[in-house]
Amino acid sequence: MKRIADPNRPISSIILPPRFILPPILPMRLTEPFSTIINEEHAAEIASWIDEKITTYSTRNNPYEFRLLIRGSRDGFTADIFWNLCDKKENVILIIKV
Structure with missing residues (x-):
């Protein structure tokens, strides 16, 4: 059986430099807004209504996940x-x- 490559021959290849170098700090990903009608504060208020709370949840401790369907x-x-x-x-x- 014939060998295509000679196993004793060193592999020579050209390593090209990167086309561009990424910045050390990447920009924030742009995501679709949660809603154009309500914001996170409104969502916290609605969560408070669901639980019948007198005080409103803050946006950080909202126990519900609202998804735009x-x-x-x-x-x-x-x-x-x-x-x-x-x-x-x-x-x-x-x-x-x-």
Whole structure:
């Protein structure tokens, strides 16, 4: 059987420098905002209503995780889209800006 590469021959390759060097501190990732209707303070207030608390939770100790299930500007405003994205979800709070 013939060998393609000679095992006794040293491998020679050219190592190229990086195309660009990353900065030592990377910028913050841009994430989609939690909501354009409510902010974290509103979410803490809603969490306080859920637990029937007199004082409002702070944004740091909010025991609930609010997730955006549907955004009309992104997903659409039809009833079919709403039911496809929100049907059979538990503990849903619907907030609408008119």
